[in-house]
Amino acid sequence: MAATNNVGALPVVDLAPFLATGDDEGGVARASATGAVRKVCREYGFFRVVNHGVPAELMARVLELLAAFFALPDEEKAKVRPNEYLLAFDPQLGFNLYPDEPSGFKEALEELYGKLTELGVLIQEILNECMGLPPGYLKEYNGDRSFDFMAALRYFPATAEENSGISEHEDGNCITFVLQDGVGGLEVLKDGAWVPADPVEGSIVVNIGDVIQVLSNGEMKSATHRVVRKPAAHRHSLAFFFTVHGNKWVEPLPEYTEKVGKAPRYRRFLYSEYQLLRMRNMTHPPSRPEDVVHITHYAI
Numbered sequence: 001m002a003a004t005n006n007v008g009a010l011p012v013v014d015l016a017p018f019l020a021t022g023d024d025e026g027g028v029a030r031a032s033a034t035g036a037v038r039k040v041c042r043e044y045g046f047f048r049v050v051n052h053g054v055p056a057e058l059m060a061r062v063l064e065l066l067a068a069f070f071a072l073p074d075e076e077k078a079k080v081r082p083n084e085y086l087l088a089f090d091p092q093l094g095f096n097l098y099p100d101e102p103s104g105f106k107e108a109l110e111e112l113y114g115k116l117t118e119l120g121v122l123i124q125e126i127l128n129e130c131m132g133l134p135p136g137y138l139k140e141y142n143g144d145r146s147f148d149f150m151a152a153l154r155y156f157p158a159t160a161e162e163n164s165g166i167s168e169h170e171d172g173n174c175i176t177f178v179l180q181d182g183v184g185g186l187e188v189l190k191d192g193a194w195v196p197a198d199p200v201e202g203s204i205v206v207n208i209g210d211v212i213q214v215l216s217n218g219e220m221k222s223a224t225h226r227v228v229r230k231p232a233a234h235r236h237s238l239a240f241f242f243t244v245h246g247n248k249w250v251e252p253l254p255e256y257t258e259k260v261g262k263a264p265r266y267r268r269f270l271y272s273e274y275q276l277l278r279m280r281n282m283t284h285p286p287s288r289p290e291d292v293v294h295i296t297h298y299a300i
């Protein structure tokens, strides 16, 4: 059983140099932030971003609206499951359903969706640079935003009997952003110990998913993480999944294989197939833990 390492703090990456209008000094700061992202993705796959362009006021407003939404009467649900969620997709696709209450919910979620999409595009560009890919490679490979989605979550307080919010897992997509209220409980596995990804106001937690791990032939980590519920309060969080279209083939890139004389560590797969297998993990949970499909399913 891994220990919890309370002294560990997530590395922080300041994105200000990428959002400021470019000058020479900005170039140096951008190179240094890119280096920081490369290092943290190799070691960890989890970090925090600040000065990310998503207004703190909007983040706070959405979390308050989520709390108001999930607080609408339904306490019976707490008895049968550890959390509740609401999904939102690209508003332009036109199939999101929003509740009437609280007022301003749709507008705030859609505004946030747009901002997090922009942040995803920015982080993807930074990763492109970190990974030494031809300029614009990832943008071209992953230019279709129709598979991205956002999950708003509420976790019930832990009981004396159990406290699991989301059991340990890796995200299957490219890049995930997590916004959370002040309760805490998100933890990331680093060198065999659970490191808390505690809330820091205004910052956004970023984690690398399986697609980036495979493209980089395992060099960039899709970090294992979980949510442990706290006894005192409901926790609200919002996860945005920046991902590839289902019809994309995912495989280790030449920059990490033939160009550097390394054998691919994964066989190629269609993203929609992997998504389906992961979905089945949830709808038909295998009785043996070793039968749960992870990215290792495609390992060579």
Ligand SMILES: O=C(O)CCC(=O)C(=O)O
Binding pocket: 151, 153, 166, 171, 178, 180, 186, 225, 226, 227, 237, 238, 239
């Ligand atoms: O609620 C959180 O902080 C994280 C949720 C998560 O890991 C997920 O939905 O994949």
Ligand SMILES: [Fe+2]
Binding pocket: 169, 170, 171, 176, 225
């Ligand atoms: Fe996750």
